[in-house]
Amino acid sequence: MHKPNMAESQTPEEYSLHDVRFTERIELALEGSKTSVLDWDIEHNHIYISPSWKKMLGYTDDELPNAISSWAKLVHREDQKKILLTLKLQQKRQVKYFENTHRLKHKDGHWVWVLGRAQIQYNEAGNKVRMIGTHTDITEEKELQLKYLYQSEMIEQINDSVTTTDLKGKIVSWNAGSERTFGYTAEEVIGKNISLLYPEEDLHTLENYAEVLKTKGIHSADVCLVKKDKTRIPISYSLTLMRNAQGIPIGIVGINKDNTKRKEVEDALFEQKEKLHFQAHHDALTGLANRLLFSENLDEAIVEAKAQKSAFALFFIDLDGFKDINDSLGHKVGDDVLKIVSTRLKGVLGKKDKLARLSGDEFTIILKHFSSLNDASILAEKVLKVLAEPMLVDDNCLYVSGSIGVTLYPEHALSAENLLKYADTAMYEAKADGRNTYIFYNQEMTEIALAHMDMKNALRTAIDNEEFIIHYQPQINTLSKSMVGVEALIRWKHPTKGIFSPSHFITLAEETGMVVEIDRWMMKKAMKQVRAWYEEGLSPGTLALNISIRHLESPDFIDELKANMKTYSFESGWLELEITEGQMIRKTEEVIQKLHEINDLGIMISIDDFGTGYSSLSLLKRLPIRRLKIDKSFISDIPRDSDDIAIVEAIIALGKSLKLELIAEGVETEEQKDFLLSHGCHHVQGFYYSAPVMADIIRETWLDCKVTE
Ligand code: C2E
Ligand code: MG
Ligand code: MG
Numbered sequence: 207m208h209k210p211n212m213a214e215s216q217t218p219e220e221y222s223l224h225d226v227r228f229t230e231r232i233e234l235a236l237e238g239s240k241t242s243v244l245d246w247d248i249e250h251n252h253i254y255i256s257p258s259w260k261k262m263l264g265y266t267d268d269e270l271p272n273a274i275s276s277w278a279k280l281v282h283r284e285d286q287k288k289i290l291l292t293l294k295l296q297q298k299r300q301v302k303y304f305e306n307t308h309r310l311k312h313k314d315g316h317w318v319w320v321l322g323r324a325q326i327q328y329n330e331a332g333n334k335v336r337m338i339g340t341h342t343d344i345t346e347e348k349e350l351q352l353k354y355l356y357q358s359e360m361i362e363q364i365n366d367s368v369t370t371t372d373l374k375g376k377i378v379s380w381n382a383g384s385e386r387t388f389g390y391t392a393e394e395v396i397g398k399n400i401s402l403l404y405p406e407e408d409l410h411t412l413e414n415y416a417e418v419l420k421t422k423g424i425h426s427a428d429v430c431l432v433k434k435d436k437t438r439i440p441i442s443y444s445l446t447l448m449r450n451a452q453g454i455p456i457g458i459v460g461i462n463k464d465n466t467k468r469k470e471v472e473d474a475l476f477e478q479k480e481k482l483h484f485q486a487h488h489d490a491l492t493g494l495a496n497r498l499l500f501s502e503n504l505d506e507a508i509v510e511a512k513a514q515k516s517a518f519a520l521f522f523i524d525l526d527g528f529k530d531i532n533d534s535l536g537h538k539v540g541d542d543v544l545k546i547v548s549t550r551l552k553g554v555l556g557k558k559d560k561l562a563r564l565s566g567d568e569f570t571i572i573l574k575h576f577s578s579l580n581d582a583s584i585l586a587e588k589v590l591k592v593l594a595e596p597m598l599v600d601d602n603c604l605y606v607s608g609s610i611g612v613t614l615y616p617e618h619a620l621s622a623e624n625l626l627k628y629a630d631t632a633m634y635e636a637k638a639d640g641r642n643t644y645i646f647y648n649q650e651m652t653e654i655a656l657a658h659m660d661m662k663n664a665l666r667t668a669i670d671n672e673e674f675i676i677h678y679q680p681q682i683n684t685l686s687k688s689m690v691g692v693e694a695l696i697r698w699k700h701p702t703k704g705i706f707s708p709s710h711f712i713t714l715a716e717e718t719g720m721v722v723e724i725d726r727w728m729m730k731k732a733m734k735q736v737r738a739w740y741e742e743g744l745s746p747g748t749l750a751l752n753i754s755i756r757h758l759e760s761p762d763f764i765d766e767l768k769a770n771m772k773t774y775s776f777e778s779g780w781l782e783l784e785i786t787e788g789q790m791i792r793k794t795e796e797v798i799q800k801l802h803e804i805n806d807l808g809i810m811i812s813i814d815d816f817g818t819g820y821s822s823l824s825l826l827k828r829l830p831i832r833r834l835k836i837d838k839s840f841i842s843d844i845p846r847d848s849d850d851i852a853i854v855e856a857i858i859a860l861g862k863s864l865k866l867e868l869i870a871e872g873v874e875t876e877e878q879k880d881f882l883l884s885h886g887c888h889h890v891q892g893f894y895y896s897a898p899v900m901a902d903i904i905r906e907t908w909l910d911c912k913v914t915e
Contacts, residue, residue, distance in 0.1 A: 233258060240343040244324075246274060249335045262320075262343050264313030282309035282317065289322075297334060302326055304337070307344065319348035367462040370448060373416040375400045378457055387441075387464050389434030400460070403431040405438070415458055419447040428465065440465035489563045491541055492548035500562035500570055504622045507560070507572050511615055518574045519582040522611040522629035523551075523589065525567035526641040530819075531604060533791045542599045543606060550592040554585065570629070576614075579646070586610050586644035594642065607642035609633050618647050631655050662718060665711055668698055669723050675699050676732055677898035680908050681750065681869060684879055685888045689908045691747035691782065693891060694732035695898045696724060716754055725757040729770055733781075735901050737774040744909040750782040752814065755789035755797070764803055771807075778808030784835065785811065787819030798829065805830035812869070817857055826864055834861045836887070838872020844881050851881075858885050 233256060236242060242259030246252075253274050257267045263280060270276040278286070285308035296304060304324045309317040324339025361368050367384035371377050377400055380392040388403060395402065401412055408429070418425050426444035433439050441462050448457040487499035495503065507518050525547065532540035544567065551561055551569060560572040573585055593608040611632025619625045631654075632647040639645060668674065674696055681691040698706040715721035729751055736749040757763060770776065783804060790813055801811055812833035813826075817840055836857050840850045854870075861868040870882050873892030882890055896907070 236340070237261075241340045242342075243338075243340055244277070245336070245338040247336055248333075249329075259341055262341070263310055263318060269313075277310075280310045282311070285309050293334075296326070297328075297332075300328055300332060304339070307348065310341075317345075318343055319345045366464070367460075369400065369460045369462065371400050371458050371460070373455060373457060375412075375415075375458075384462070387433075387439065387462060388431070394434075405430065405432050415445055416447070416455060419445060419458065420455065423447075431462075440469045442468075492545055492563050494548050494552075494569075495560065495562035497562070497564050500560070500564060501622065503560040503562070503572055504625065507574060508615060508620070508622060508625075510574075517576055517617070518572055518615050519576045519585075520613045520615070520625045520629045521569075521571040521573065521582075521586065521589070521644075522613075522626070522633040523569040523571070523593075523608045524610075524633050524637065525593070526607045526609055526637070528567035528606055530791060531606065535600075535602060535604075539599050539602065539604075543597060543604060546597050546599070547593065547606070550595070551589065554588040554592055559585075570626075579614075582612055582614070582646070583644075586612060590642060590644065609636035609639075609641050610644035611636055611647060612644060613647045628652065658714070661711065661714060664700070665698075665715060665718075665720055668700070669720055669727075672727065673699050673701065674724065674727060675705075676728065676735070676901065678732075678735075678901055678904045679891055679898035680896050680904065681747070681889060681891045682895050683888055684883050684890055689747060690889065691750055692736070692904060693750040693752070693784070693898070694728060695752070696728055716756060719756060721754040722757045722760055725752075725754055726766065728752075729766075730773075733770055733774045733776050736780060737776055739905065739909060740780070744905070746904070746909060748780055748782045748810065750784055750812070753783045753785055755785065758785065758797060758800060764800060767804070767807075767809075782810040782812055782833070784814040786814045787816050787837075790825070790829070791819055802830055805832075812867075814871075817853060823860075823864075826860075826866070831866060833867040833869060836868065836870040838870075838892070841870050841872045841878055841882075841892070842874065844878050854882070854887075855885060858882075858887050862886065 232243070236256060237258045240262065242262060243254070243256040244259060245254040251274065253272055255270070255272050255276065260267055260270050260276075263270075281289070285306075289306055289308060292306065293304065302325060304322070304326055306322050307319060308322060309319055312318050320341040321344045322339060322341050324337045326334055327336040327338075329335045361379075362381050362383075364381060364383050365386070367387040368379075368381045369377060369384050370379040377395050377398055380390070380395050384395075385391055401409060404412060411429075415425060424444060424446050426442065428440065428442050430438050431441050442465050443460055443462045445458050445460050447455045448459050450456050487496060487502075488494065489496045504520070510516070511518050525543075528540065528543065531543055544563070547567075547569070548561070548563065551571070555561055555571065556575075558574045560570075560574075562570045564570055571585070571589070573582060576582060589610060590608055593606060597604045597606070611629045611634070613619060613625045613629040613632065615625060618628050628647040628651070631651045632645045635651055635654075636643050636645040677695045677697055678692040679695060680689045681693060682688070683690045696708055696712075698711055700706060712721065712724075715724055732749055732751060736746050739746045760766075771778070771781075804811060810832045811830060812835055813831055814835045815837040816834040817837045834857065836854060840853050840857070843850045844854065845851065858868055860866075867889070868887045869889035869891060870878075870887050871891045873879050873882065873890040873894045875894060878892075879890055879894055882888070899907075
């Protein structure tokens with residue numbers, strides 16, 4: 207059904223003049239423009255509120271009274287305060303037109319933004335009498351405005367630099383982050399080209415980014431830009447195209463991140479990594495290359511020499527006497543010695559030579575660009591010379607020397623493993639050769655090393671099969687001319703090769719720890735033998751057992767000793783334990799404690815080979831030692847060697863002053879016996895009386911008999 211248009215059914219006069227029509231028309235027009243009319247007669251407190259106002263707020267006409275209270279109830283408290291205050295101020299100035307924006311609460315709870323415009327009429331007294339005007343719903347516009355405001359605030363407050371330029375690079379906007387990052391204010395740069403941030407030398411790298419972005423969409427890079435104060439700043443930037451509503455590119459947005467911190471962190475990480483790498487490849491004490499870096503260097507040297515068809519030499523250096531320093535003066539002094547040694551070694555090397563500390567007192571040198579054996583010999587001599595110079599550490603004047611083994615690439619070996627192994631073998635040769643010397647590797651040494659290996663296996667079998675016998679050597683009191691004891695000395699009775707003396711296997715047994723098993727076997731057997739003699743009513747005197755420090759250090763040593771004494775009903779006065787002076791230096795608190803326990807059991811402890819080690823007087827006083835055994839090396843040249851005479855005299859004097867018993871070993875001649883006797887050392891042991899012999903010979907020759915000379 208056709209609904210007649212009101213305008214069609216009326217005459218133009220009716221249409222333009224009719225009051226009701228006019229009101230209706232106004233209402234429709236207002237509604238169309240989201241505007242309502244409010245007319246407030248202040249004098250009589252009447253108000254006209256157009257229905258569209260209530261509709262705008264979600265109410266029907268009868269839901270809200272036509273009273274000012276309707277507005278007052280729905281207006282936002284903050285806005286109300288501001289409006290009232292403005293009105294008050296305006297009244298003073300009789301302002302006629304009033305405009306503001308404020309919020310009114312919609313029936314469903316949300317806020318409706320309105321633009322209020324009013325005319326104010328005043329009476330003669332200057333009081334407001336009428337306010338008439340409109341409220342336009344501007345919620346959409348306001349929200350859009352707030353959104354833009356929020357976004358531009360966000361950009362402004364973003365810490366990073368956000369810039370926009372036109373398509374040619376002219377700066378259009380410059381946020382606070384840009385100011386902070388580059389030091390320029392917006393006024394200083396807007397309108398200028400973004401190239402002002404680029405260092406002169408990088409200007410050529412600037413591209414037509416608009417074109418790049420059209421194809422790529424986004425472009426990012428890390429660059430170094432220039433700040434206002436001309437300092438450089440590392441920046442990560444990303445560029446995007448800005449398009450208008452029609453999608454046409456109108457500019458470029460750039461987000462520039464200050465990378466200074468990230469770079470600092472990266473640099474610190476890099477430094478840390480470098481440090482860790484250094485630590486992993488260097489020895490903390492001396493700062494020299496460690497075993498790992500040495501291996502790398504050796505591999506490199508091989509690759510290089512192979513490619514260049516050249517040769518190099520590998521030195522394996524072991525310090526002589528370092529262990530004694532460490533054991534007697536402590537690790538701190540030992541560490542200082544190692545530091546001095548490494549400085550001295552560095553001093554004799556060329557730039558290309560590589561020095562490393564493998565472990566403890568072992569150093570290696572890779573001598574590159576080596577052309578003749580002579581080059582290696584010269585360096586070895588230099589090394590020995592600098593090592594031999596005295597060192598002053600903590601008021602101690604110390605002397606160390608070095609034993610050096612040298613292998614040559616490619617002459618001696620082609621692999622890193624063999625070069626090192628052979629240099630090590632040659633170093634042992636240098637040690638055996640009296641130390642403080644250098645020796646070039648030769649094939650024979652490997653044979654010796656292999657023989658050493660065989661020996662080790664054979665010794666293991668010997669222990670398992672008990673291929674040992676004991677020889678006893680009498681200890682004689684030259685005053686009473688009687689046997690006062692026997693020293694038990696081990697012999698290895700090899701099934702095919704005959705009898706080996708301890709000098710052939712005891713060092714190896716010590717190195718491998720097998721000595722503990724040998725000593726245990728020895729202790730039982732010798733105690734059993736001596737006990738048997740006592741049971742026979744004979745007087746063999748004390749049984750002297752050579753105890754290796756490794757045996758003494760074993761945790762159950764005391765228990766083992768006590769158990770054996772119990773098993774063989776062995777009196778403590780029948781037993782003497784000999785520990786060599788060289789081993790005694792390795793005294794740990796635990797060992798000292800054990801020595802006291804042994805002494806408390808009534809067992810005699812003596813120092814064997816006295817004079818060959820470095821025991822200090824304080825050590826002698828501190829330990830429960832009862833006897834010194836003067837080493838046979840000092841006796842053998844008496845009376846020819848005046849130095850030996852002096853040493854023996856000094857040892858005897860020392861023993862006496864410390865109230866220690868004395869016994870001399872290796873007495874082979876009457877002169878030697880007489881010399882010792884005349885100096886007050888009347889206990890002797892040696893070939894002069896008897897070599898070490900089997901138990902039955904002792905039984906026949908010595909027991910219960912007076913010595914006949
Ligand atoms: P040591 O305890 O100093 O023993 C003395 C060494 O001097 C013995 O050598 C002995 O045969 C030798 N000797 C004795 N009188 C004379 C002499 O008048 N002239 C010369 N030139 N030499 C003489 P041996 O039996 O070869 O023992 C060597 C070393 O092996 C011993 O030196 C001792 O330290 C060690 N040893 C021997 N048996 C054992 C053992 O059962 N256990 C341990 N741990 N070491 C042992
Ligand atoms: Mg001995
Ligand atoms: Mg000895």
